[in-house]
Amino acid sequence: MNSNTGVRVGIEIHQQLDTSDKLFCGCPTLLRDEEPHFTVVRRLKPTTSELGEVDRAALFESEKGKVFHYQGYKDSTCLVELDEEPPHELNREAVSVALTVALLLNMKPVDEIHVMRKIVIDGSNTTGFQRTAKIALDGWLDDDGQRISIQSLCLEEDAARKISETSDRVVYRLDRLGIPLVEISTGPDIRSGEQARRVALRIGRILKATGRIKRGLGTIRQDLNVSIEGGARVEIKGVQELGLIPTVVDYEVMRQKRLLEIRDELKKRGTLQPRPEISDITEIFASTESKVIKRAIQSGGKVLAVLLSDFGGILKEEIQPGRRFGTELSDHAKVYGGVGGIFHTDELPAFGITDFEVRSVRERLGAADNDCIVMVAGEEQSCKSALVAVVRRAEMALKGVPPEVRAANPDGTTHFMRPMPGSARMYPETDVPSIVVTKATLEKIRSNLPELLEKKIERYTREFSLSQDLASLIVDSPYSATFEDLVINHGLTPSFVAATFEYTFKMLRREGVDVDLLDRNAIREVLIRVHRGEFAKEAVPEIFRWLALNKGKSVSDAVSALSLSAVGIESVRRSVSEIVEKNIEIVKREGERAVSRLMGDLMKLYRGKVDGKVIHDLLLEEVRKALQDR
């Protein structure tokens, strides 16, 4: 569906780095869930010079009164995150990872790094700006023979974590603020959602190849810039999963096409710019059955309405699955007015609002059949702001697609967040000295570039005889370094180690066992001891299960608790010959086939303690001997 609409997509990837310190202070890069130790309350003062058109001014108004609460921990957030101490010097470890990524993406590093302050007024940065530095420009990667340009790589501080929000206050946690992020932006060269997914995956794998990035939920964020011919550039934030990218792109293309169709329909009708004339229609609802409206009136609120001439039927037009044009208006009402939503005559009578009430409202506003009325119930000023925003959005429909920032919903549809920011408001961070990127630094990084995942997969299939599937899984996993260590330095069987990390762990995760929190050294010890024959392969899942449940205990504790301690090979041999002796008739009758029959009894004895293969081999040996003897 994308080929004929002139789809252009650009991706912006934000990836947290796994450095020991934050970007501008000595705090650990650690997110925490326990009760915070303190809260500091701040306000931000957006400066007037950053405002321009009416839309931005309106947004500014809605942000203006907000109070920000910042939660912190005494031992893992400091005065720098609190904006109570100047930033320390730029974290060199983070710079080195960023330069590594830049070189892997064929980019040109800058000669000298300058940290900037990018104004952000939503409170997510205590300073009111995000510190960010351009590290490299002008790179590329190859997608099926097409060159996708990589325009820019910036190193920046992550924002504080939003914990909760009400109309007048936002609670943030400082733990995330200052974690180093790389921001990688492609050019608008991508032509489809599927290609966008592939490119995002490629960049993700290049990042993983460094071995220096954070893994897990929320550590990578993808933003998409999507436009179609005749549409507008729309930025979609917060696409968490790669798999959702094609859907998000397709739905946005659909939305822009539908908005263009709506524009054409309105043109055909000769619809004029709607006027923001707001009427108070509270008394029509004096004895309404609508719970929402009743509650609003009871708490001293109003019901306000505005007429959208010649918009009849337009608000119920679907523009994305489950989202109508009315939903777009409602998004704006929510953002600018802080109201819960809107009612409009395209969907009424409903929600307890009667046909009689609708007719009274239409009469009151002098609505013709082809008109639509939008209503909001609640605190008067909020309702007014909401309806002004609704009228403004309706007016934009006459022009087509408004450029804006949207947020992805879990199903791949999107909702309005804010107007497209003007050119970034940046000025130099004078508290942080610039850093010269010397030729020597670059040479050092260039000669130690990590192996790309594609190369690594190929090497794993070649050197370790892993299947393509297992090789890609292990290469992509956080255990890839542990895998190589065990196989290369300790001589473990590659397929066993890889299967443990990818298949056994997957199975345990599905059971709810938190294997990813297991101590790496304990994991290594278990596998090495299995390799030495101290206990059987079959016992591995059970040991990990036990270790995950008994935090802080050692592998030896697990072994004795599960009575897995190794059984001497001699005693196994004895049991094997006893069994063969006892069942000599069967052995004589069935020959080597008797082995599978006798295995069952032996496994009952040794499950988890002795490797099944070892028992099998011993048994076969014993049976052969018995057959020869006779």
Place this chain on the structure above:
Amino acid sequence: MVSTYGYKGRALDLITKYGIKIGDRILVRNEESSFVGILMPRSELDDDEHIVLKLDDGYNLGISVDSLRIEKIPQEDVYPPPPKLPSSKPGLPRVSIISTGGTIASRVDYRTGAVSPALSAEDLYQSVPELGDLAEIKTEILFSLLSENLIPENWTAMAKSITRHIKDGAQGVVVTHGTDTMGYTAAALSFALRNLPVPVILVGSQRSSDRPSSDAYLNLKGAVLAAAKAPFAEVGVLMHSTSSDGELVIHRGTRVRKMHTSRRDAFVSINSPPLAKVSDGKIETFGNYKERGGNLELKADFDEDVVLIKSFPGIPNDIFDPIIHRGFHGIVLEGTGLGHVPERIFPAIKRAIQSGIAVVMTSQCLYGRVNMNVYSTGRELLSMGVIPGGDMLPETALVKLMWVLAQTRDPDEVRRLFLTNVAGELSKRSEYAEVWHP
């Protein structure tokens, strides 16, 4: 000298050669890349091997001058429309804002990254519109100095300017000030402005006003409110009372000390409750204060020949030689504990006093008062003629001694004046507090 905006050596030669100046839009090229952007100033501390360019996406980056070629791109100057000026409502109290340095309000030009101070009344109304609801404001730019560079002469100039504004009908005066030495200035103005009829509020900020999180705006609003409405007519220092943007505190000018390098609530009242707290537009006072009214008397001279010396283990016994030799008029000692210095410097102190230098003892503990009768060391110092500084801060004692010595050099008169409470700097009682430290 013409400013080269941090450019020097090779980088300066290059931009000079191409006739480029800061703010020009240029195309630069080397073998590998080319960039378009605006030439930006450079930090004085940076090397001479790079020029700084602001790209169209807002980022700055440094570009090596090696084999760099530059072309100037002609551009039209864009003038922003003149801002609309909100004005104050009629009938509001008249408040003067005197700026001495730092930027309590400023505007950022995001095109060039330049931060320009907002100093005129118009600029202030523009950046802090709420001021127009609080007072009718008059402004004066007295000087533009980093507070670490201020000298006693500047205190005199400030006191004179404040006097002028009060004589012209100001019902309160706000002095914007860098925070480093704001405590010293506050003490100086407390002594210089005798029988003050209106409040004088010094205000600063710990986060520069170009950032949205600056404490400057809340502090400035609080200061104007206090100048307009506070019942006391004293010199106060207004800053945040906690790390949060909420409550503000006004410290008495002679009792305040900067106790933290960077926090918003760095200023602390020592050995005294603060004058007042301000929250939600309301002023709550503590303890006694001088009420509004009276005839202002200016005593704004300071004797600069005074030094402040901190005692420490191993302080050399000839440390006072150059001071005595050079003929200083006063020494404030920051002694240990109750007011002690090592015995081995006693002869030097004795010589200083004999040569006509006034010697005052304060304590580096800051909290509490000196008492030189408890140990023999103290008693001996007293018998030499050292003047005990009571519960006065060492910095306040320094300023006070400068003020006293400008009035008299007579040892008895110096002692009498120094030991008289002039501006709340000395008290007879040490009040109990559950928590004595900040």
